[in-house]
Amino acid sequence: MDQAIATFRRALQIDPQHASAEFALARALQRSGHADEAKEHFARFQHLTSAKISHALGLSYGEQGRLSTVVPASEAVRPKPAMIPVHFTALSQGPAPSAATALAASGGACVMDVDGDGIFDLVLMQNGPSAIRVMRNMGGSFEVLAPEKTGLVASGNAISCAVGDFDGDGLNDLAVALDDQLLLFRNLGHGRFENVTVEAGLKSLNHPQGITFVDYDHDGDLDLFITGAPLAAGGSPNVLWRNNGNATFTEWTEPTGLGGSGSTKGAILSDINNDRAVDIVVAGDRAAPIIYLNPREGKFNPMPLFTSTELSPAVGVSVLDFDKDGWMDIAVTHSGAPGVSLWRNKDGKSFERVPLPTQGVIRAWGLTPIDLDNDGWLDLAVIVETVHGAELRVFRNQGGQTDTPFVDISKTLGLDHVALKSQRGLIAMDVDGDGAADLIVDVNQRRAARAQERWRQPQPLRSPAPDRSRR
Numbered sequence: 001m002d003q004a005i006a007t008f009r010r011a012l013q014i015d016p017q018h019a020s021a022e023f024a025l026a027r028a029l030q031r032s033g034h035a036d037e038a039k040e041h042f043a044r045f046q047h048l049t050s051a052k053i054s055h056a057l058g059l060s061y062g063e064q065g066r067l068s069t070v071v072p073a074s075e076a077v078r079p080k081p082a083m084i085p086v087h088f089t090a091l092s093q094g095p096a097p098s099a100a101t102a103l104a105a106s107g108g109a110c111v112m113d114v115d116g117d118g119i120f121d122l123v124l125m126q127n128g129p130s131a132i133r134v135m136r137n138m139g140g141s142f143e144v145l146a147p148e149k150t151g152l153v154a155s156g157n158a159i160s161c162a163v164g165d166f167d168g169d170g171l172n173d174l175a176v177a178l179d180d181q182l183l184l185f186r187n188l189g190h191g192r193f194e195n196v197t198v199e200a201g202l203k204s205l206n207h208p209q210g211i212t213f214v215d216y217d218h219d220g221d222l223d224l225f226i227t228g229a230p231l232a233a234g235g236s237p238n239v240l241w242r243n244n245g246n247a248t249f250t251e252w253t254e255p256t257g258l259g260g261s262g263s264t265k266g267a268i269l270s271d272i273n274n275d276r277a278v279d280i281v282v283a284g285d286r287a288a289p290i291i292y293l294n295p296r297e298g299k300f301n302p303m304p305l306f307t308s309t310e311l312s313p314a315v316g317v318s319v320l321d322f323d324k325d326g327w328m329d330i331a332v333t334h335s336g337a338p339g340v341s342l343w344r345n346k347d348g349k350s351f352e353r354v355p356l357p358t359q360g361v362i363r364a365w366g367l368t369p370i371d372l373d374n375d376g377w378l379d380l381a382v383i384v385e386t387v388h389g390a391e392l393r394v395f396r397n398q399g400g401q402t403d404t405p406f407v408d409i410s411k412t413l414g415l416d417h418v419a420l421k422s423q424r425g426l427i428a429m430d431v432d433g434d435g436a437a438d439l440i441v442d443v444n445q446r447r448a449a450r451a452q453e454r455w456r457q458p459q460p461l462r463s464p465a466p467d468r469s470r471r
Helices: 002-014 019-031 035-050
Strands: 086-090 109-112 121-125 132-137 142-145 156-164 173-178 182-189 192-195 207-214 223-229 239-243 249-251 264-270 279-284 290-293 301-304 314-320 329-334 340-346 350-354 363-370 379-386 389-397 406-408 423-429 438-443 448-455
Touching (some): 109 156, 314 363, 329 363, 363 438
Antiparallel strands (some): 156 173, 182 192, 223 239, 239 249, 329 340, 438 448
């Protein structure tokens, strides 16, 4: 790390306006424990980019100068190959709660390595005396860790959770939103956590619905963004807590313009307009999610995803570049028909709707991008409701085709045999480490049902090697 710091300092001596060198030096200093000096270089980076003095070099084609383009080459468009054999199998569910603990829905879930063994575990949100349930991943099966063992002790109606290293010690911490309070748990390592909510200066300023870690100001530490409902009529549904860099937070909603209106639910982070500043997409009680574009300095600029009033209120939101054009597109689930909508990003300025095979869908909840057949094109998995009840649907990406961008292959995958009940969240995750992405469905009964993807790449037939021993 010392060598990296020296190299970046030398680069800035040669070119003091090199934004990428400023950012890289700030990150290196931060990781080396020089937080104060790192903040100075983060501030210089923000000034260079926001004032248009310089811009950061990325890994996108052509951004590293004239020589990075080499010689333009053309390649014939190849048809998308047929899908390799893929089949999902519903596996045993997590431990079912007793009748005394099977209370009302909460519906949140997080993926994190709780015990530091290098394998991602599940953290489920519940309603009851044990509001946080940790499911330790045993390589394909799960065991429940007692709250007293992990220190993740909470009581009430847990709604949502977020994972992030808020104090910069290299260990992921856990933030939890209950319907009436916020909790922040610092990771002590070896599967132990401590509640540091009071020390961090956090308190509930809305009725939370979602919680997200985000470095909105690009200063190198994680802030907290909470969606929900206002405490009083006319109040703001969203709350932003700015990280002070010393393991404490300051409420900073009004200066950023992120308060919003009405009530809000889920939020997701992305760079919608490709300016290398993190934007926030928020779903709420209106049909169109609100995109808050990050100006780096000053208040965020709100922009509705679309202006049509024909769709039902948004429930969930996700981002993916489904057509590989370098702009992040947005998928939305709705509380009414058609349940799911997909919107193509048009240069970060507007969006156009993309057709999806949603016949028979009444409403939808969780959704997630997933490359189910490993062909390099992102597919969509979504929990929907039809007249037959809840279903897990998968729409396969047809490789950027304009007429039929996606096709419903749920029956081909065997998902028509996966029974769902009181479903809400959906997570794509390789649970057993076999290289195939699995789907985890979070349900209201506070059990996690896993539908495991099993696929095999077909191998060409080969004739046996000739026997040369008889020559």
